[in-house]
Amino acid sequence: MSERHGRTSRHTLDPTAYRCTTLAAQLADEAVEYVRKMALSDDGGSYLGAVRKFAAFADRQLGDAAGTARLDDDRIDLPEVIHEWETALRQEYGLRSSQPYRLVSIVLVLIAQRGDRDQAVPERLRRRAAAPPIFPAPKSTPLDEFSNAERIDLRDATRSRVRELEERLDHGRLLLEEGRDPREYGWRELPSLLLTTAALEENLPRKPKWWPADLREAGFGRRALVTAAGGMLFPTEIDLMAFRVLLLLGMVDTTPEELLYLQLPDIEDTGEGVRVVQRKARARRVRADLHPAAEGGRAWDVPGLLRRLLAATAETRETFPAAAPWLFLAAELNHRTGRLEARPATFTRGGRRFTHWIATQDDGVGRPLSISLPHDARRLRKTAKTARAAALGGTVSDLAGDDHHVEVFRGHYAHGTTAHLMAGRTIARAQQWVFQRALDRPLVIDAEAEKQLTEPETAKAAGLSADQARDMLAGQLDMGLTHCRDPYDSPFTTGGRPCHVAPAMCMLCRNAVVFTSQLPRLLMLADHIETMRARLEPPRWQALWGRQAAALAELFTEYAEHIPTARQEIEDQRLTLHLPLGLRTEYEQ
Structure with missing residues (x-):
C-alpha cells in the first residue's frame, strides 16, 4: 500500500490468477523483499506490475507447460522466455518507449536477487539475470526552454486568468451573501443554489427548459449547473494552472514535483517573505527556501502569488474541512455521485494538463496562444533558470545555480538554446579581449x-x-x-x-x-x-x-x-x- 498526493493505492498480486502460479509467486516474493530492502517510495507498485506483465506473457508463451515454470528449476528455458518477452514488449510499446527496458530490468533484478541466496537457480538463468536487457533504454531528447517571447506570453496569459478567477470568485461570494434557504424560498434562484448543491437532483424541475433564464445560463443540465455553481465559489484544477505556471516561473529552484506536493504547513510567512519547505521524492531530499518579498510588496512575486492562491482556495478549505491541506486544492464534480468534492490537483487528469490549458488561451487580442511543443511544465523551470542566468552574467556556475553540480547541469540544462547563445556571446567577448x-x-x-x-x-x-x-x-x-x-x-x-x-x-x-x-x-x-x-x-x-x-x-x-x-x-x-x-x-x- 502506498500514498501519493493524497491518494492511497493498494498493490496486490494473486499468483493463482496465472497458470505459472509458482513462478509468479516466487517473483512476487522477491518483489516484496526487494522493495522492503531498498525502501522504495512506491511500495512496490511498479515491481509487482512488472511481475504481473511477465507472468501473463509466460502463460501465453508456455501454454499448458506454464505450471512447471519456476526460478529454481531448468525444465523450462526461462532465459528464452525472457528473450521472447523483450521482443514482444518492443513491439507493444514501440522503439521510442523506455517501458520495455524498465520492465525487463525489474524482472532481471528480482531473478538476480533470488539467485544470490538460492543455489538451485540454474546457472544459465543467473547469467541472463546478470546481463542487461537486450534492447537498451532509448536516449531521450533533452527539453529546451521556452523562448523569452513565449515566457512573456505565458506570464501575461496566466496573470489575466488569475484576475478573471478572482473576479469570478468575488462575484460568487456576493451572490452567496444574497442567497436564501432554497427549502423555504425555492430552488429557482441562483444565489440560493450556491448555498447547497447536494439536493439539486431531487428539487430542480426535471427539464432545464423549465428553469429560470439565469439558471439556464449558468449550466445546461443538473450536473453542468452543479459545476457552474461550484465554479463561482471554488477554483477548479484548470483554474489553478495559472498559479502553477507563475510560481514555476518565479520559484527558480523549485521543480514541478516539489511545487505539487506543497501543503499549508510547508509555507511560513516570515514578515520579509515566505519560507517554503520542499520535498523531492526521487532524491529523497527535504530543503527550505526563503523567497523574499519584492520591494513595494508586488502582488506577482512569490509571496504575493502564494497569498493570492491561498485566498482563492480559502472557501474550498472552509466548505470541505476534511480535505487535506494541499496548496493546490481544487473542488470539482464527482461524476459518480453528482456532488462537488475537494481533491488535490495533479494536473494530469483528462483535460487538465498544461497542454490543455494552453489550448484554451489567447494572446490578449483574440488569437490563440502560440507556444512551441512539447507543452511540458519542466520547460518552465528551465526557462526560469536561464532567465536568472542571463541576469547573473551567463557563466556555467551561474547557469547551474545552487541546486545543481556543474556536471548535472551539463547533462540536463546546458543543451538549451539560451545557454548556447549566452555561452557563445561570453566566449566571443573573452576571445575579443584576448x-x-x-x-x-x-x-x-x-x-x-x-x-x-x-x-x-x-x-x-x-x-x-x-x-x-x-x-x-x-x-x-x-x-x-x-x-x-x-x-x-x-x-x-x-x-x-x-x-x-x-x-x-x-x-x-x-x-x-x-x-x-x-x-x-x-x-x-x-x-x-x-x-x-x-x-x-x-x-x-x-x-x-x-x-x-x-x-x-x-x-x-x-x-x-x-x-x-x-x-x-x-x-x-x-x-x-x-x-x-x-x-x-x-x-x-
Missing part, C-alpha cells in the same frame, strides 16, 4: 635550441630566464598543449591569479612557448578543431575555434619541415588528445 591583448605570437623553440636551454645565454636569447627554462624542461610549466612563461602573469587574468583560459587560448598568447616535441599535440588539436567544424554551425565554429585554427595553420606552415615527423610520431606512439573537461564544457556544446 585578441586585443595578445599582440605577440607564441615562441617556438626547435629541438636543437631546446637541448641548449640549460645554458643561461641560450635561455636569455630565447627571452627566458634561467628558472623559466629549467622549469619548462622539467615539465613544470606545461599547460597541456604548450609551455607558459608564467601562468601567474597571464595577459588574460588580473590580480596575479593563475591563468584560467589555458590551453584554449595558448596559441593566441604571447606567454606561450612551443617546443617542437609538442607539435604532435598541436596537430591533434588542429584535427579536433576540424572535427568540431562538422559538428557546429559555421558562425559558432568561427566564434569558438576560427582564430585558433588560423594560428595553428600559420605555425604549421612556418615549421613545415617538422610536420611529417610529428605526424609519424602520432601514428607510431598511438597518441591521443586529452582536453580538460572545462574546455569541452565551454567550447563543444
